[in-house]
Amino acid sequence: MNGEKNFQMEQSSDAKKVPKRVAFIKGRTVARVKKEDEEMVMTVPNLVVKEVIAFEMMIVVLTIISLVFNAPLEWIANPEHTPNPAKAPWYFLGLQELLHYFPPVVAGVILPTLAVIALIVIPYFRINLKREGLWKEDRKQTLVVLIATVGSVSVVLIFFEVYAMLVPTLVMTAFVLAPYFSKKEHGIVGWLGLRPLSWWIMTWFVINVVVLTAIGTLFRGPEWTWTWPWQEIY
Amino acid sequence: MKHVFDKLFESRVWRSIFRHGLPTSNRTRAEAVFYNFFLHVHPTKVRKRSIRYTYTWGLGGLSVGLFIVLTVTGALLMLYYRPSVQQAYWDMKDLQFVVSSGQFLRNMHRWAAHAMVAVVFLHMLRVFYTSSYRPPKEFNWVIGVFLLVITVLLSYTGYLLPWDQLSFWGISVGTNMVRAMPCGFGEKISFLLLGGNIVGENALIRFYVLHCFIIPVVAMVLMGIHFWRVRKDGGV
Ligand code: HEM
Numbered sequence: 001m002n003g004e005k006n007f008q009m010e011q012s013s014d015a016k017k018v019p020k021r022v023a024f025i026k027g028r029t030v031a032r033v034k035k036e037d038e039e040m041v042m043t044v045p046n047l048v049v050k051e052v053i054a055f056e057m058m059i060v061v062l063t064i065i066s067l068v069f070n071a072p073l074e075w076i077a078n079p080e081h082t083p084n085p086a087k088a089p090w091y092f093l094g095l096q097e098l099l100h101y102f103p104p105v106v107a108g109v110i111l112p113t114l115a116v117i118a119l120i121v122i123p124y125f126r127i128n129l130k131r132e133g134l135w136k137e138d139r140k141q142t143l144v145v146l147i148a149t150v151g152s153v154s155v156v157l158i159f160f161e162v163y164a165m166l167v168p169t170l171v172m173t174a175f176v177l178a179p180y181f182s183k184k185e186h187g188i189v190g191w192l193g194l195r196p197l198s199w200w201i202m203t204w205f206v207i208n209v210v211v212l213t214a215i216g217t218l219f220r221g222p223e224w225t226w227t228w229p230w231q232e233i234y
Numbered sequence: 235m236k237h238v239f240d241k242l243f244e245s246r247v248w249r250s251i252f253r254h255g256l257p258t259s260n261r262t263r264a265e266a267v268f269y270n271f272f273l274h275v276h277p278t279k280v281r282k283r284s285i286r287y288t289y290t291w292g293l294g295g296l297s298v299g300l301f302i303v304l305t306v307t308g309a310l311l312m313l314y315y316r317p318s319v320q321q322a323y324w325d326m327k328d329l330q331f332v333v334s335s336g337q338f339l340r341n342m343h344r345w346a347a348h349a350m351v352a353v354v355f356l357h358m359l360r361v362f363y364t365s366s367y368r369p370p371k372e373f374n375w376v377i378g379v380f381l382l383v384i385t386v387l388l389s390y391t392g393y394l395l396p397w398d399q400l401s402f403w404g405i406s407v408g409t410n411m412v413r414a415m416p417c418g419f420g421e422k423i424s425f426l427l428l429g430g431n432i433v434g435e436n437a438l439i440r441f442y443v444l445h446c447f448i449i450p451v452v453a454m455v456l457m458g459i460h461f462w463r464v465r466k467d468g469g470v
Contacts, residue, residue, distance in 0.1 A: 039282040044257050044266045047276060047285045047470060054292040055299045062303065062349070066341035073330065076323040077402030079432065086403035088411075089393050091351050091386055096407065104414030119379045122362070123372035131365055202362055 084222045093216030094209050100224050101162045115205070122198065131196040135179055143180060146173070164215055168207045176200055275461050280470050289364070293357035294464075297385075298457070300350040307343040308446065315395065317442035319435050322397035347389045354385045374463040377456055384453045391445035394438060405441070406433050 041047075088096050098107035122128050135142060150173045157166040179193030221227025242248055243256055254265035264278035283289065314333055315325045329336035358378060361367060367375035394405045409428060413420040429436025464470065 040279040041282050041285070042260060042263045043276045043278055043280050043470075044263045044273070046282075047280050048273065050285060050287065050292075051295055054287075054295055058296055058299050059303070062342060062346055065345050066338055069341065069345070070330075070337060071341045071344035072398075072400060073326055073396055074399040077319075077397045077399060077433075079402070081399075083399055083403055086407050088404045088407045089390060090348075091389070092408060092411075095411065099411065104411065105416055108411035108414040109416070109420075116379065116383065119358075119382075120376050123367040123369070123375050129365075129368055199363075202359075206359065 085220060085224055087216070087220075090213060090217050093220075094212035097164070097212045097216035097220070098162075100220075101160045118205075125198075127196070128198040131198065133179075133194040134176065134197050134200060135193055139180065146176065164211055165208050168211055169204065172200070172204055172207065275465060276470060277465060284470060291356070291360055293353055293360050297350060297354050297357055300346050300353060301453070301457070303346045304343060304350065305450070307339055307346065310339055311343055312446060317395065317439050319397065319438060322395060322438060326396045326398070347392060351385055351389050354382055358382055371463070371467050374460060374467065377460050377463070381453065381456050381460060384449060384456060388445065388449045388453060391441045391449060394433070394441045395445065397438065402433055405437070409433065 087093060095107060095112060098111060101107070102111070150169065153169060154166060157163075157169065175192055178189050182189045184190050185193075218229045219226055221231065252266075253269045255262045257263040257266045267273045267276055267278045311329070314329055314336065316322065326340070329340050331337075333339075361375065361378065390405075390408065394401045409424045412424045412427070415423065425431065427437070427440065428434075429440050
């Protein structure tokens, strides 16, 4: 024992070289068995270089934008003089647009709270972890539930005259239904058929957020009436 | 020349700062990551698949990048800005017309703030559409949702600070929405937020403290947990 090793440790992320292990996967975790030897690369330089490139491109873009466009600054705040319309920053204009249709409690409190809660609970539903195509299980039952849901949502939207949400909802329902009527396995319809429930709900949510925010930002003028972006309002 | 650098990198002073040699072998490349405070958020090796630009679109990283830009430009803006009704607006005017590059600084802070709201939202969509919220990452998704809310609040509290018509009425509209909360909660919360019933001096100083201290600190703590969990759960 003179302290010298007469062997070398072999370290490898290559599953082919190191002894294989057996993994027991409990039913609870919805793990896809990964390909045995996922290719690993060193963080330095592979990842770090990419991060630096992304960061620098971001700085370049921000700099150009900041050189070309000036941040707005209007007249000094004047509590006596309410602009018409008074608008919140753009990321709240979807909500402000809802305020136009629903009572303030609904638009300002209930709907945003529900949206945040809905986002939080996504990973805690088994159906969102499995992510099977919407039509995979009982097709008839799915159809009934779908029509009932879309029907009741539409009734509410018609009652409050929220056509800005009604139209996207109905257009989207057509897409949801496409795989039910056409049994094609390939192409767009086949792809749609594989979309899970959570995918449809999230996409519906995102489309509505985008549409409402765009309307609130670009198409609303004095008294929150419909105004084209090219009509001067101020 | 190369000789000089080699000497430098071998010197005791250099080695006391960076404890490893140049990242020329896999060993030193690994050391470059785990001996470095900033890089040690990363593992020494990453999956090739998970660092493709087209998988994450770099959106989480860009959110961090924007936060850094906002911290730097924000600190510089704080040098010129006084949060009082008498001065706030005129300080903005000074930034535009007196301070060198003041307008540019303001623009950078403003556009980065808008971009961050959008980028964080897009990052959430990327995580959703790649189903990256699956166990064991459920709770990191939840932290993410809080981060989204925090990002919006950060942007929103900053919106009042220029004290122009846009900010004043933007905040008035928003706090009126808060008032709609039932059982008198709305009144209470909006009073707490504004330090009164109207958007005035108290509201400005409250929004200033929230914007420059409280919310950024909360955001940094949440981000720390977020990145730590990304790493523990086998991400980058
Ligand atoms: C200030 C805001 C945020 C920052 C700075 C941030 C940063 C990051 C970073 C750097 C990553 C590493 C991978 C990547 O770049 O995509 C990541 C991953 C992740 N983020 Fe965020 N994030 C933020 C907000 C959010 C939000 C709003 C959500 C969701 C609601 C979220 C959920 C997640 C999850 C679940 C992962 C793990 C993804 C995976 O393992 O593929 N984050 N985040």
